[in-house]
Structures are given as C-alpha cells and as structure tokens.
Amino acid sequence: MLTQVPESERKRAEQILNILRGELVIRVEDFATLTIARETNDQFRILVVTILTQNCTDVAALKAYRRLDEQVGVTVQQLRNANIRAIQKAIRVAGLYKQKARGLKELAQVIADKYGGRFETALRGPVEEVRISLQQLPRVGPKTADVILGVLGDPTISVDTHVNRVSKRLGLAPERAGYEKVRASLMQRFQWKDYNKIPLYLMAHGRHTCRARRPLCSSCPVEDLCRYPKKTR
Numbered sequence: 001m002l003t004q005v006p007e008s009e010r011k012r013a014e015q016i017l018n019i020l021r022g023e024l025v026i027r028v029e030d031f032a033t034l035t036i037a038r039e040t041n042d043q044f045r046i047l048v049v050t051i052l053t054q055n056c057t058d059v060a061a062l063k064a065y066r067r068l069d070e071q072v073g074v075t076v077q078q079l080r081n082a083n084i085r086a087i088q089k090a091i092r093v094a095g096l097y098k099q100k101a102r103g104l105k106e107l108a109q110v111i112a113d114k115y116g117g118r119f120e121t122a123l124r125g126p127v128e129e130v131r132i133s134l135q136q137l138p139r140v141g142p143k144t145a146d147v148i149l150g151v152l153g154d155p156t157i158s159v160d161t162h163v164n165r166v167s168k169r170l171g172l173a174p175e176r177a178g179y180e181k182v183r184a185s186l187m188q189r190f191q192w193k194d195y196n197k198i199p200l201y202l203m204a205h206g207r208h209t210c211r212a213r214r215p216l217c218s219s220c221p222v223e224d225l226c227r228y229p230k231k232t233r
Contacts, residue, residue: 103139162206
C-alpha cells in the first residue's frame with residue numbers, strides 16, 4: 001500500500017509535469033515500444049521489442065526488431081523454432097545480442113508451454129499479480145513488466161535510467177532509492193490517469209536537458225522547482 005505524501009509535494013509534482021507538457025513534444029517514433037504498439041495490438045510483439053530496448057537505444061532496438069521480423073519472424077512459434085544463430089544475426093545491432101537471442105528463444109518456449117502460445121493470457125488478472133507473473137518470464141524484469149503494462153493502459157510507472165536520474169534530481173524520489181521505491185514515490189505524487197505519461201516526459205527531459213553528464217540546468221524549464229544540488233551554470 002502506498003504511503004501518503006504531503007499535498008504540497010503532489011502539487012509540486014503536478015507543476016513539474018504541466019511545465020514539461022508545455023515544453024516537450026513526445027513523438028511516438030522516438031520510443032520503440034510505442035512505435036510497435038501503434039502498429040499492432042499483438043502484445044507478444046510489444047514484449048519482444050521492449051526486451052530489445054534493454055541496455056540499448058530505441059533507434060537500435062527498433063532496427064533490430066525490424067530485422068528480426070524480416071529474417072526470423074516475431075511470433076511465439078517462429079522464435080521457439082528458430083535457430084539461435086539466426087536470431088543473434090538479426091538482432092546484433094541491439095547489443096547484448098547473444099543474451100537477448102537466448103532469452104527470446106527461452107521466452108517463446110515458456111509462453112508456449114505455460115500459456116499455450118498465447119501471451120495475452122499472462123496479462124489477465126489484477127495488475128500487481130500480473131506484474132509479478134511477468135517477472136517470472138525470461139528477460140523480463142520490473143522495468144520491462146511496467147513498460148508493457150503501461151503501454152496497455154494499466155496503472156503503473158516504468159523507471160529507466162533517465163526516469164531514475166531525473167526523478168531524484170527533481171526531488172520526486174529519494175536519492176538512494178532502488179527501482180521499487182522510485183516507482184512507488186512517483187505513483188504517490190502523480191494521479192493514476194497520468195501514470196503512462198510520466199515516464200515519457202521524464203525520459204524526454206533526461207535525454208535532452210537533464211543529461212547524466214553536464215545537465216543543461218541554465219536552460220531547464222523546471223529549474224526553479226529542481227532540488228539538484230550540483231546544477232551547472
């Protein structure tokens with residue numbers, strides 16, 4: 001159960017979100033998972049491209065997904081039966097391609113065995129129960145599970161490296177918090193109807209302004225609301 005935060009903190013969080021909304025343009029094509037979700041309702045395909053984004057840029061992940069679709073196919077049966085080297089070759093551009101290829105093949109096997117080849121079956125039930133079940137699948141950790149659920153409209157917030165960094169600098173999450181505490185802190189501060197938007201705006205802000213090295217604090221639209229002690233000038 002999420003603990004309560006002061007109303008002032010929720011208002012500050014809303015201020016930050018409203019400013020970022022006014023300053024940033026979120027383009028679906030900048031996010032591999034959103035791009036594929038726009039193209040198809042196939043949840044398994046959405047899962048595959050999300051796995052490909054792990055430790056990888058969205059541009060490279062999308063390119064790997066396209067090649068995988070052309071050269072191997074992106075269905076449970078096709079990946080289950082594919083030669084592991086064929087998968088590796090197709091997704092090489094995504095980085096960690098050997099681990100990802102092995103994980104995708106294992107994932108297809110588990111879904112075939114446990115869910116009769118229908119990944120959508122794994123998505124039925126209360127959100128938190130589904131979230132736990134998803135993390136039992138190969139190559140699916142908390143972030144990947146939250147990305148999938150968020151794209152499907154369920155109330156959760158995914159935390160990637162940008163979201164983690166920006167949240168802590170802005171004071172939206174504790175400095176030393178791990179994944180689950182950052183996620184919970186954000187969910188406490190924002191309204192559930194905005195949960196699927198929060199990662200997009202924080203990621204975009206982290207990519208363009210609140211960078212890991214030498215953040216552009218002097219041109220930051222939310223500088224006045226930021227609690228980061230090492231601002232650059």
